[in-house]
Amino acid sequence: xxxxxxxxxxxxxxxxxxxxxxxxxxxxxxxxxEGKFVTTKCKSCGEVSFPPxxxxxxxxxxxxxxxxxxxxxELLTFTYVQVTPTSFVxxxxxxxxxxxxxxxxxxxxxxxxxxxxxLKVGMKLRLEARTRSEGSPYYVFVLR
Amino acid sequence: xxxxxxxxxxxxxxxxxxxxSIAELAFESIHGAVExxxxxxxxxxxxxxxxxxxWYEENVPATVVNEYAGLERVGSMRVExxxxxxxxxxxxxxxxxxxxxxxxxxxxxxxxxxxxxxxTAVELMGRGGSYLWEFENFGMTFASYYAMFAVAHMNxxxxxxxxxxxVAVKAHHYGSMNPLAQFQKEITIEKALSSQVVSWxxxxxxxxxxxxxxxxxxxxxxxxxxxLTDTPIWIRSIGASSDSADMSRRDSYxxxxxxxxxxxxxxxxxxxxxxxxxVANVHDCFTIAELMAYEDLGFCAKGEGAKLLRDGQTMIGxxxxxxxxxxxxxxxxxxxxxxxxxxxxxxxxxRGEAGKRQAPIKNGIGLVHNVGGTxxxxxxxxxxxxx
Numbered sequence: 001x002x003x004x005x006x007x008x009x010x011x012x013x014x015x016x017x018x019x020x021x022x023x024x025x026x027x028x029x030x031x032x033x034e035g036k037f038v039t040t041k042c043k044s045c046g047e048v049s050f051p052p053x054x055x056x057x058x059x060x061x062x063x064x065x066x067x068x069x070x071x072x073x074e075l076l077t078f079t080y081v082q083v084t085p086t087s088f089v090x091x092x093x094x095x096x097x098x099x100x101x102x103x104x105x106x107x108x109x110x111x112x113x114x115x116x117x118x119l120k121v122g123m124k125l126r127l128e129a130r131t132r133s134e135g136s137p138y139y140v141f142v143l144r
Numbered sequence: 145x146x147x148x149x150x151x152x153x154x155x156x157x158x159x160x161x162x163x164x165s166i167a168e169l170a171f172e173s174i175h176g177a178v179e180x181x182x183x184x185x186x187x188x189x190x191x192x193x194x195x196x197x198x199w200y201e202e203n204v205p206a207t208v209v210n211e212y213a214g215l216e217r218v219g220s221m222r223v224e225x226x227x228x229x230x231x232x233x234x235x236x237x238x239x240x241x242x243x244x245x246x247x248x249x250x251x252x253x254x255x256x257x258x259x260x261x262x263x264t265a266v267e268l269m270g271r272g273g274s275y276l277w278e279f280e281n282f283g284m285t286f287a288s289y290y291a292m293f294a295v296a297h298m299n300x301x302x303x304x305x306x307x308x309x310x311v312a313v314k315a316h317h318y319g320s321m322n323p324l325a326q327f328q329k330e331i332t333i334e335k336a337l338s339s340q341v342v343s344w345x346x347x348x349x350x351x352x353x354x355x356x357x358x359x360x361x362x363x364x365x366x367x368x369x370x371x372l373t374d375t376p377i378w379i380r381s382i383g384a385s386s387d388s389a390d391m392s393r394r395d396s397y398x399x400x401x402x403x404x405x406x407x408x409x410x411x412x413x414x415x416x417x418x419x420x421x422x423v424a425n426v427h428d429c430f431t432i433a434e435l436m437a438y439e440d441l442g443f444c445a446k447g448e449g450a451k452l453l454r455d456g457q458t459m460i461g462x463x464x465x466x467x468x469x470x471x472x473x474x475x476x477x478x479x480x481x482x483x484x485x486x487x488x489x490x491x492x493x494x495r496g497e498a499g500k501r502q503a504p505i506k507n508g509i510g511l512v513h514n515v516g517g518t519x520x521x522x523x524x525x526x527x528x529x530x531x
Contacts, residue, residue, distance in 0.1 A: 020280075082341045
């Protein structure tokens with residue numbers, strides 16, 4: 001049998017964690033804590049964006065207001081993630097969906113309480129806020 | 145403006161290449177391309193390295209590549225366009241000649257993804273979307289993104305898991321004839337269908353592998369190209385386009401808007417239509433991506449990709465043979481190298497040097513469709529025997 005080529009296992013390891021700025025979209029994350037889903041609407045041209053962003057991608061205005069985007073979603077597509085990346089190895093396999101909300105915005109999130117077999121394109125789901133044990137907010141789709 | 149032609153091609157063996165360092169791996173294709181072009185390496189004025197990086201130890205790869213190969217005092221940079229980095233490197237080399245800056249330039253596609261463990265590579269690719277909204281809370285992987293396209297395509301057009309498996313069977317069929325491919329074995333539909341689910345409905349055999357490899361092309365201006373070779377392969381046009389980072393902002397999940405736009409630009413600039421293309425390499429990072437590519441490129445109508453494949457139209461003897469080198473699926477997908485590897489394959493096809501997997505060449509036109517990320521970037525390059 002051919003022997004494995006010789007490699008040097010680097011002694012230096014690097015554990016990368018980033019400080020991701022969220023101050024300009026903090027209203028979204030604060031809203032989640034109250035179970036609300038808000039996003040940005042451009043005061044100049046009226047464009048509603050999701051994910052929320054302080055600067056309008058359509059007209060480049062920096063004047064945005066926060067609007068309620070509702071929670072009723074229609075399932076556009078989904079997948080069941082069985083091989084999960086390193087930082088999710090502790091998680092059970094999960095199902096991720098993209099749904100369209102009443103205003104036309106689309107949201108990607110895990111589904112909760114539904115098996116892959118139960119999911120059908122076109123079905124009606126609802127966004128719900130969740131809080132992780134360490135306190136950070138996130139959101140999921142559940143059956144409407 | 146001067147014409148720009150590919151005058152030299154080089155390609156390493158793709159696969160798990162822990163027998164070589166990143167610079168040694170790049171040298172394999174650089175050396176091949178220099179020999180093929182019949183030039184002295186000192187004639188190369190510009191070197192662009194396409195590589196994503198992060199999975200190998202060098203952070204500034206173009207410099208170690210140039211140093212190892214003795215490429216001195218060249219204009220150089222590394223470019224990144226995710227899995228389309230190779231095509232982006234070719235575009236930069238092309239522009240350096242078209243602008244008059246250089247007479248001979250080289251594009252090197254390079255990746256070494258197996259120096260980290262598999263799930264770390266999966267993570268680094270999964271982070272290739274909009275991090276905060278797709279990865280931080282939801283752990284998307286590359287297979288997951290393409291699985292979402294597959295679910296939408298299956299739902300809308302009746303494409304089946306068996307159709308997807310057929311793409312893999314075709315890839316492995318041609319891969320078995322390519323001595324540089326990572327996988328050189330035929331597979332069956334049954335074997336593909338029974339492989340492990342990675343991200344439903346995509347299975348292990350729907351996915352291109354994690355790979356190491358390099359490929360290089362040497363480009364020259366019109367006058368120099370004609371002096372160097374009797375078979376210059378002209379770059380007739382490069383169409384480039386983009387789409388949102390975040391999947392939730394896409395208009396559709398049954399195709400890639402960037403690919404439709406890039407191909408229109410490329411066809412228009414080359415003054416051709418899809419029916420003129422004799423042979424193509426398309427970006428089959430997952431099986432569903434190949435079917436969507438047929439449709440996005442206009443090889444068939446939207447929704448008819450699976451039928452085109454089932455009818456054998458994308459094999460040798462069909463209307464438009466696709467991925468005769470095994471594609472990313474069987475040849476391997478060292479992401480930064482893939483675009484350049486596709487240029488190497490289409491150059492071989494147009495030169496008539498592809499051996500038993502040679503496509504019939506009628507119009508002398510080949511096409512490279514190279515997607516970065518989940519359609520974040522797309523480059524469509526039209527290559528031709530005629531200027």
